Amino acid sequence: VLTQVARNAKIAILGATVPILNPVRVAEEFAMLDTMTNGRIVAGMLRGTPNEYVTYNVNPAESRERFEEAVQLITMAWTEPQPFGWQGRFYEYRSISIWPRPVQQPHPPLYMSGSSPESGEFAARNRIGLGFAFTTVPRAEKAVAFYREKATESDWEPTPDHIIYRLAMHVADTDEQAMADLTSGAPRREGMSLANRAVESAVADRGYYGRDKAEQRARLHPNELKERIKLGQMLLGSPETVLRQIHAIRDALGAGILDLSLVAQDRGAMMKSIELFGEKILPKIRDL
Numbered sequence: 001v002l003t004q005v006a007r008n009a010k011i012a013i014l015g016a017t018v019p020i021l022n023p024v025r026v027a028e029e030f031a032m033l034d035t036m037t038n039g040r041i042v043a044g045m046l047r048g049t050p051n052e053y054v055t056y057n058v059n060p061a062e063s064r065e066r067f068e069e070a071v072q073l074i075t076m077a078w079t080e081p082q083p084f085g086w087q088g089r090f091y092e093y094r095s096i097s098i099w100p101r102p103v104q105q106p107h108p109p110l111y112m113s114g115s116s117p118e119s120g121e122f123a124a125r126n127r128i129g130l131g132f133a134f135t136t137v138p139r140a141e142k143a144v145a146f147y148r149e150k151a152t153e154s155d156w157e158p159t160p161d162h163i164i165y166r167l168a169m170h171v172a173d174t175d176e177q178a179m180a181d182l183t184s185g186a187p188r189r190e191g192m193s194l195a196n197r198a199v200e201s202a203v204a205d206r207g208y209y210g211r212d213k214a215e216q217r218a219r220l221h222p223n224e225l226k227e228r229i230k231l232g233q234m235l236l237g238s239p240e241t242v243l244r245q246i247h248a249i250r251d252a253l254g255a256g257i258l259d260l261s262l263v264a265q266d267r268g269a270m271m272k273s274i275e276l277f278g279e280k281i282l283p284k285i286r287d288l
Contacts, residue, residue, distance in 0.1 A: 003036045011037055014111065014131065014164075014259070015044020018074065019066035020056040024096055026070070027077035031102045039103035044111045044131065045071050066090050068122055071112070075126075078107035111164055114143045124150035124158075131164040131259070137232030137252050140165060144253050160256025165249060168228070169235040169260045171242050171276040172269070178237045181269045182225060235260070239280035246281070250288055 002011060013033070016026045034041040047067045053060040069088045076084065076096075083097035102108055114120050114130035123130050124147050132140045144163060151158050172178035228234040232249050235242045249255060260277075264270035 003033065010040045010042055012042035013044055015046050017046045017048035017052060018070040019047060019063050020052060020058050023070040023073045023091060024077060024093060024098065027074040028098045030108060031078060031098055031100055034102040034104055034108050035100045041104070041108045042111065043108045046113060062090070064118060071110070071126070075107060075110070078102050114140070114147060117146055120147040121150050123147060125154050127154070127156060129162040129164065131166065133166040133259070134168070134233060137249060141252050160254050163253055163255040164257040164259055165253055165255040166259035166261065167233055167235060168263045169242070169273070169277070170262065170264050170269070171237070171239055171273045171281065173238060173276070175237040175241050179225065181264055182236070239276050243281055243284055246285055
């Protein structure tokens with residue numbers, strides 16, 4: 001439905017958890033969608049979370065190697081004009097030849113998470129865009145600098161559109177109203193979601209990305225609203241305030257794409273936030 005309703009906008013699918021999926025199927029589905037949109041698909045590739053690996057009976061310790069091999073296979077399936085075979089560590093196919101071919105050449109834009117140095121290095125080496133979700137600007141700033149350094153070593157330079165930064169957003173007529181919209185009249189939320197605390201703790205204990213528990217829990221349980229704003233985890237305030245916050249993130253990261261999660265707690269505030277963003281903010285950031 002979206003491919004037919006959105007006639008001009010790019011459509012980002014962020015994304016497919018490729019280590020637990022059939023990579024040839026992933027390549028075919030993205031190519032089909034790229035054909036349906038006449039070349040407007042943006043393809044996100046994810047590693048996933050430990051609970052997903054348990055569900056699919058895949059060893060989480062193999063996630064990075066599976067991810068890297070799958071992405072390389074998908075890219076080759078999009079770009080190789082002749083049928084080819086694949087014999088890797090995790091995937092083996094006698095003959096691969098997808099149809100239809102992607103409209104975009106050599107293939108749709110690729111993005112992946114930049115949550116670790118290993119991810120940044122792989123993305124830079126393969127000219128893949130980098131995405132960050134609900135982290136902090138200081139953490140993302142270090143990761144982006146590392147990514148750019150590795151890209152230079154691979155003889156290319158990322159553009160702003162190679163960096164996606166995802167964060168929460170709420171806009172109201174005034175800063176005070178925006179804060180009130182999120183702090184009154186609804187259950188208090190300590191994290192970005194009302195997820196089961198025991199499950200979150202178990203995920204942190206697993207140290208999925210090879211980091212210590214404290215850092216994992218810092219990622220799972222974001223700071224209170226004012227601290228989130230300060231750290232660049234949230235855009236909150238009047239249109240003028242939010243515009244300044246966007247400029248600050250752009251200056252720090254050079255990010256050309258913001259992936260916004262609307263967090264108003266009732267429909268009226270949500271619609272007002274969308275209206276203010278579209279009328280007062282979007283026209284002023286198109287040329288950033």
